[in-house]
Amino acid sequence: MKETASKHVENFPIHSFQRALIDWFKTEGRDLPWRKDRDPYKVWVSEVMLQQTRVDTVIPYFHNFLERFPTIDDLASADEQTLLKAWEGLGYYSRVKNLHAAVKEVKSRYGGVVPKDKEAFSQLKGVGPYTTGAVLSIAYGLPLPAVDGNVMRVLSRIFLIEEDISKGRTKKLFEEIAQRIVSVDDPSSFNQGLMELGALICKPTNPACLLCPVKDFCIAYERGREKDLPVKTKGKKGKTIQMTAAVLQSTDGAKVLLRKRPSKGLLADLWEFPGEEQTGGDFTNMLTEYEQTLLKKHQITANLTEPLCHVEHVFSHLTWKINAFVGVVDRIMKETAELKMVAIDEIEHYPLPVPHQKIWKQYVLRRETEESDG
DNA sequence: AACTCGGGGAC
């Protein structure tokens, strides 16, 4: 039996619901940085940053990013290294690369004006169904659905929809429903109101139904089933990778070796202290395996001198357990664009993955301690 | 349809 939007929306008091939701959003909605004006560029940046990322995490990045790249022109002419540095720690780094490519296209093809047309905007890199609806409704007032995780949770409860929200088909159902109930008069407040409701009231666990402005419209609340929703299958847990990595110093200690990660895949184009997966067992073999691998891959003769720290980092789909060392590079056959010695005080200009930031912090701490001890 | 792609906060 295929669920249809019509079946759920039929007899739903759309206008009363819209009024209750919008009124609540206008009085109780948070005063967030990207809500100060309707500049399509700022709205767009905020929506990209907010993909799979919490509001509190985004706020400082948003301020910094807009200070460095206030306009589409500024962003279009920035270099990727600078962009990645501004995105460092925010995760999902392809977001900023896609945004970069997209604003370049806006500049060249649309004269620097974010296109108001749904088809045109949604074809830009990194702009999917959610971002299309969010940006165009908030910045231009177009009555489009903007369905994210929050909205699926809210709507699953209001309409008592027990379909698995991790399925693509279910997301389409929610988009159809949202399209039918979105306010034509104020789609911006409506869409932001649904998301704000999900963030503040209709939370994943322990929803604050008594404070909810639309509880009278909510079938799950009426039947006491809000905690059963949404239905979502859990994904499989990721694997663990044991790694060896090292801060490899020049013999005079003025520089350390950095390696640029491949341009596709995990943490693409970020820099790291060379790390290798550790396949073998004991301590001695771990050091030997690492040194052999660097020699083979980069013609580098490295010598690990002392252990530095252990770093465990959990990604969405895998875990790194890094044994970090300090070492010395005896000889480099060739420095390349992806492998080079970098002065100590220049490291801060390179975008590093968070686990490698932790390694660097430990290394700096170690050096300072050694200096003060003589 | 299933995977990949970060990091952190709430519980």
Next chain:
DNA sequence: GTCCCAGAGTT
């Protein structure tokens, strides 16, 4: 530990 967050691209 688990969940999941203002998701999109790739296969």
